Amino acid sequence: MLKRFALLLFAAFLLGPLSVNANAADRTGTGMHIWFDTGGPVGGTYNTVVYNGAKAAAEDIDAKITFVYSDWSPEKMIENFKTGLAEKPTGIVVMGHPGDAAYGPFIKEARENGIIVTAIDTPLPETQTQYQSQGFGYIGPDAYNQGAAMARECIQRFDLKKGDRAFVWGLKRLPTRGLRATAILDVFEKEGVIVDYLEISPEVDKDPSIGTPIVTGYLAAHPDCKVMVIDHGALTAQMENFLRTAAVKPEDIDVAGFSLSPATASAIKNGYVDLIGDAQPFLLGYFSVLQIALTEKYGFSGLNVDTGGGFIGADNLSLIEPLAKQGLR
Amino acid sequence: MQSFVDYLKFNAVQWTITFVFMVLLFSFMVFAPHTFLHSRIYIAYLSTIPFAGMIAIAMTLVVISGEIDLSFPSVMAASGFTFAKAYAFTSSPELGLVAALATGALAGVVNGVLVVGFKVPSIIATIGTQFFWRGLTVLLAGGLALNMAEIRETAFHHLMVGRWFDWLPAQAVWFALLTALFWLLLNRHVLGDHLRFCGDNSSAAQMMGIPVARTRISVFVIMGMVTGLSGAMVCMEMASWWPTQGEGYMLLVFAAVFVGGTSVFGGQGTIYGTLVGAIIIGMIEAGIISSGLSGLWTRMVYGIVIIVSVSAHAFLTKYSKK
CATH class of the missing domain: 3.40.50.2300 (Response regulator)
Known part of the structure; x- marks a missing residue:
């Protein structure tokens, strides 16, 4: 019995490293x-x-x-x-x-x-x-393609027509990243949509909680705004708070943005965000x-x-939301 | 008449900042009447300015005492994180607030010990702690934001950041109370005198029997706790915590303090000045956008307001000493 156990140990000693190496070599x-x-x-x-x-x-x-x-x-x-x-x-x-x-x-x-x-x-x-x-x-x-696809999706989903007003909040100043906002503006303007573009300040870029009065001020100045496109993940996540403060009801305005986070998922569920472009x-x-x-x-x-190429809305949120919580989407 | 002139001369800095505020507000009312002649924008301001304003008020005490605290954005994130975690574990926002205040106090003690105990200049010590708290928080959070949508349903949320009477943001009331408390602390309490003496000349203050070390540590602890309070309130208002929380407040807080007339050399400063400074800095961006200008103008206008204010303060301080 003891001899068999010693043999087994000896075999494990010899084959163990070999099997580990074999596994490692496969990777x-x-x-x-x-x-x-x-x-x-x-x-x-x-x-x-x-x-x-x-x-x-x-x-x-x-x-x-x-x-x-x-x-x-x-x-x-x-x-x-x-x-x-x-x-x-x-x-x-x-x-x-x-x-x-x-x-x-x-x-x-x-x-x-x-x-x-x-x-x-x-x-x-x-x-x-x-x-x-x-x-x-x-x-x-592809920043430009993604922006253009988002704008086309907005036109289609929100039934944007010539003369409608849209607000775009983006980062055009960033060399390549800014192409996304540029593409959104290009598609909207080509369609005849009146676009108000606002550059995101460095402070708001880092800390979205500062953005509240900007949205309130803009919507007070332009109550006819039909769609808001937020070219920034963290700001999209706070749109529910911004609109609540501005006393705007979910059905009053359509909101599109980028990147799904748990807060954005919550905003989609409550109807404050309608469409997310997912990179x-x-x-x-x-x-x-x-x-x-x-x-x-x-x-x-x-x-x-x-x-x-992906878009997330209320229709497919349930599949993706748990993954966002784990930092996978 | 003479006494009125003396009053104006003695409070020249506060009159200047009030004048700058009135000019800005009037300009916005003229160029954006659809926004600035209605209540909605002021309610929005009442919901956002208090967060940076509270920290600016506390920072005023720190700067008056001759110190500076650059760690507050990270302390805000750390406090917000402990708030969010405590709430997640206990479902009690009250316990979350206690955790946030404790985190802020701890951060203040660490800053105070480094500055007073180890004699590290506060500008250097708080750069170090800024990295430390941000790093620790992000490490513990695994870099992921925390969502607390259900906190909106709690009574404590309504008490701290809810809309009282369906319109008044509660944080504005807390900010007003805190501002009054700090005004009393600075102007009617012995701590205020101690802070001014420490900021003016700490060696002379020591010789006069003022507990300099205790005063300096206290001011950092107060700063930490107010930052913790603000961090927790931002989490409640936004119903979420995110790893970069607080980073956008650096410019706003210091601009509010210095536009408000607080001397960078310590020993001088007013709570009223910082309050008006915080309102000015907090209203500029939305005012510019509502006026129909591009957001690209914002930083230039910030620059003009800050330059005009601090230049006027420097000139008036020199003039009033003559």
Whole structure:
């Protein structure tokens, strides 16, 4: 009995590491190190979902992943990229906000050192053309297409006609991100809708609770406004509060916005928000990590995935809401 | 007549800030009568200005004492988080408020100990604690916002941020009470004199027997608790907590304090000035938008108001000392 037990132990000692190695060898990302810029601040609503996607992918493929945060600052993104270069990872995932010109020399340096780079959220078209065959892809919404799709959906769902008034609250000042607001304005204006555009101030951008008097003031000045499009996730989440303060009833105005959060879900249920454009940020994190690993292991070229095609309303909310609470949608 | 001139001269800073406020309000009434001649916009202001206003009032005491607190946006987030978590666990917003106040007080004690005990300049110490509290909060929250939609159904919500008589935001009443309390504290209580002496010359205050260390720690604790109160009230008003809570208040609070005539060198400042400063800063953006101007004008107008106010304060302070 004792002999059999000793043999069993000996076999486990020999085969144990082998089986672990065999399992590890099966995983696509084993031994790889991915440097990942989440783009926003620590705990930011949107980039935390991106983070969750990247973390899930890294766990699934057994890759080591390092997260950095850039507070949506292009300068900080470049700084983080330089730090990433010094770490010599297998690959770097960047948000494209600084643009091709700013990233160009550093991505060139990365490629010369054998580091794979890929972009998410905001495309880097020139860099992608140059390095797509070497794994440089783009995962994320096409800002202009997403904005245009939202505007068309608003026209269709809310029966907007020539001469109707709409309010758009956006961030046109941000180079590529601003294309979403630009597209909304373009489609509305082409349709003959009267559009009042308001740029989101840096304070309101960081702390949506400050936005209340702005909505009240605007609606008091323009009681004929039929639709409000809020090109900002955190502000969309607070539209119920804004409209309650402005004494506007849910049926008085149609509201469209972006990114689903628990507060937005609550606003949809109560009828204060009617339509949400979903950029599916979890996919940005997940697919970009896979992109690096697949390129490193199998030499695949860069993927081009548009994640911005989804819309959420009262009709499909019940499916998506639990996922939003977990930071997956 | 002479005494009236002396009164005007003695309160020149407060008259200036009142004049700036009247000019702005009058301009908005002229350019946006559809908004500023109706009550709705004022109700909106009464619902939002109190949150930054409360913190600005407390910050006035901090600045008068010769210190500064840059950690309040993060303390606001941390207090809001403890409020949300305590409410989630107990379904009691009252306990949530106690947790938020305790968190604010703790943050104040930490700032006070760093500044008084370890002699770290407050500007540096509170930069450090700002990062610490924000980091800790985000870590504990896992970066996710917390929704509390059901809090709107509680009686305590109605008491703190509800609409009394179906129109009056409760937070405006609490803000008015807090402002009155702080006015008494600064002008009719020994703590007010201690703060001014500490801000004017802490060594001389020490020699005069004023408990400088205790006074300085107290002012940080008061600041923390008021920030905690504001954080909890914002959570109740918005029925949610989010990880970047408080970040947008930095400019608003300091602008309110300095537009209100508080001296950056300490020793001088008024609660009335900060109150009017908070109202001015809080009303600008909506006023500009209602007037039909692009939101891009907002920051320039903020700049003009701040420059005009602080320049007038500097000139009048120099003049009144002659």
